[in-house]
Amino acid sequence: MTMKFGLIGGGVMGEALLSRLIARGIYQSSEVIVSEPLSSRLDFLKQQYDVAVTTDNSEVFTQVKEVVFLAVKPQVFSAIAQELADIDILNKEHSPLIISILAGVPLSQLEAAFVQLPVIRAMPNTPATVGAGITAICSGAYTNAKHQQIAQRVFSAVGEVVEVSETLMDAVTGLSGSGPAYVALLVEALADGGVSAGLPRAIANQLALQTVLGTAKLLHETKMHPAELKDRVTSPGGTTIAGIAKLEQAGFRSALIEAVKAATERSQELGK
Numbered sequence: 001m002t003m004k005f006g007l008i009g010g011g012v013m014g015e016a017l018l019s020r021l022i023a024r025g026i027y028q029s030s031e032v033i034v035s036e037p038l039s040s041r042l043d044f045l046k047q048q049y050d051v052a053v054t055t056d057n058s059e060v061f062t063q064v065k066e067v068v069f070l071a072v073k074p075q076v077f078s079a080i081a082q083e084l085a086d087i088d089i090l091n092k093e094h095s096p097l098i099i100s101i102l103a104g105v106p107l108s109q110l111e112a113a114f115v116q117l118p119v120i121r122a123m124p125n126t127p128a129t130v131g132a133g134i135t136a137i138c139s140g141a142y143t144n145a146k147h148q149q150i151a152q153r154v155f156s157a158v159g160e161v162v163e164v165s166e167t168l169m170d171a172v173t174g175l176s177g178s179g180p181a182y183v184a185l186l187v188e189a190l191a192d193g194g195v196s197a198g199l200p201r202a203i204a205n206q207l208a209l210q211t212v213l214g215t216a217k218l219l220h221e222t223k224m225h226p227a228e229l230k231d232r233v234t235s236p237g238g239t240t241i242a243g244i245a246k247l248e249q250a251g252f253r254s255a256l257i258e259a260v261k262a263a264t265e266r267s268q269e270l271g272k
């Protein structure tokens with residue numbers, strides 16, 4: 001069987017992508033090979049998705065014809081690049097497209113490791129797991145329209161896709177890549193506030209989650225500016241403005257701005 005999709009690193013994001021690509025029929029299980037160091041994890045992925053597995057990354061490179069998807073931690077990238085340096089990928093009949101989702105690792109480093117191969121750098125996020133992700137992509141020097149279509153097809157299976165210039169990829173990482181964690185913190189803290197105000201935990205969790213989900217849906221569907229929605233909720237002399245005054249006092253907006261900036265800077269550091 002021809003292997004079309006190879007995943008190097010079957011962790012959180014690797015599995016999120018893999019599960020949707022198979023569920024949506026973008027790739028058949030029999031066309032996928034996953035490489036991972038941990039055999040218990042490989043056993044799980046094999047059993048769950050019926051894919052071929054290996055502990056040898058070079059097998060992925062030699063077998064796969066369409067996409068090699070890198071989903072390891074940025075910290076192990078140089079070890080992997082070293083490992084693959086000896087493989088003659090260029091002389092394969094079909095050179096695969098390399099898609100990297102590694103935070104911070106720039107196209108220049110990827111293209112130095114995969115000489116003359118088409119490379120696309122991408123930054124998805126964890127809502128990809130339920131098809132509600134957003135991925136920013138930017139293309140390397142050796143890509144063509146077909147490679148871009150492949151990347152669009154892969155990431156469209158897990159949510160929205162935007163194309164950005166590479167100079168913006170660290171900022172994307174700081175906002176939408178890391179953003180699900182900020183929103184999860186918000187949901188948790190809102191529920192804690194409800195419990196503090198006397199609500200039972202289960203009801204507080206449900207109210208907090210649905211409030212965030214519903215607000216996002218409202219903004220998304222109506223295209224209303226967030227400031228307008230805030231104004232609509234805020235009755236003169238009412239409850240909401242009392243809450244907002246506390247948020248402003250605590251530096252809520254500034255904390256989020258600083259969080260995105262800090263994550264962006266960390267992404268830049270990871271690429272050095």
Ligand SMILES: NC(=O)C1=CN([C@@H]2O[C@H](COP(=O)(O)OP(=O)(O)OC[C@H]3O[C@@H](n4cnc5c(N)ncnc54)[C@H](OP(=O)(O)O)[C@@H]3O)[C@@H](O)[C@H]2O)C=CC1
Nearest residue numbers: 009010011012013036038071072073074101102103124125
């Ligand atoms: N988590 C997220 O929300 C997002 C993550 N990313 C990026 O995705 C990448 C993966 O992140 P995430 O899924 O969270 O991390 P995980 O640690 O969950 O996944 C990485 C996987 O790679 C495996 N691995 C380690 N070394 C090797 C190796 N030499 N060869 C093959 N596989 C190896 C790890 O195995 P083991 O555990 O045994 O070491 C692990 O299963 C990162 O580069 C991150 O920047 C991008 C967008 C969002």
Ligand SMILES: O=C(O)[C@@H]1CCC=N1
Nearest residue numbers: 103173176177178179
């Ligand atoms: O925290 C990280 O480094 C990764 C990249 C974006 C989300 N998670």
